[in-house]
Amino acid sequence: MNATSTRTPLGRANRTRLAMMAAGMVAGALGAVVGIRAAEGGFISLDGLGWSGHLGLWLAMVLFISGLFCVAASFSSRLTARSLDPESTGAARPAQMTFYRLQGAVLVLAGLMMGAPVLAAQLVDPMPPELAMAVMAALVAASISQTALNLSLWTRADEMMRRMISEVGAICFWVLQALFFLWAAAEVLGLAPALSSWDLMTVLMTAYLCISAGAAYARGYH
């Protein structure tokens, strides 16, 4: 019996979790280096970009890199199995690989959609209306594609995941409607500055990602 065969499933699962965390940290560091180099090289200026612009770009990078990892991993049955379930010791079924690939595609599209408006506005300033319309048309097409992919994921998900998605949507609504109401009231009363629609969108996406991560952890998706 060699050393490999004496490893317990739990040890293997923990190694998978650690490997995924390390991959996330490396991807984050890589993204930061690329961003800093791009800014230093004059390819893009982040001057004048507000907090929601920075947050939007950071979210876009996280979503895009995570999505690329999912899509790449979905071509390996063993990597898909371990990504979907760190305690898995076998290979993923074709349906699971398709599901994981769809998840990756949704994340990639979400990253592109969140990053494109901010990057386009920063790269081309002032932006000609024709280019703005072209970017907008691409975003509408990406949004329709992402909706179709999300519906496909919903029909393929099992009942606990569907319930989790519904619960996350409900929690997001209750939390954000309260926060946005209070902010709007403070704004009307002259106690708080006005928020832009991009500010609201980045807060919504951040809240959704945090709440969905918490819900997934609570239900054992870790």
Next chain:
Amino acid sequence: MKNRLKVLRAERDWSQADLADRLEVSRQTINALETGKYDPSLPLAFRIARLFGQPIESIFDDEAA
């Protein structure tokens, strides 16, 4: 809601993944059911009952919640 899923699964020497495959759900769903983090829908409860050949009320106990 408490249930006897883990016991019934162990009696058949099935892993969580085995049971998940038989019920066409994820292994995490089986784990969440066994640990009381998730209550199944009625259709899934019926599938579980049919799989183990027992009535629903002998597997799930709503009074122990």
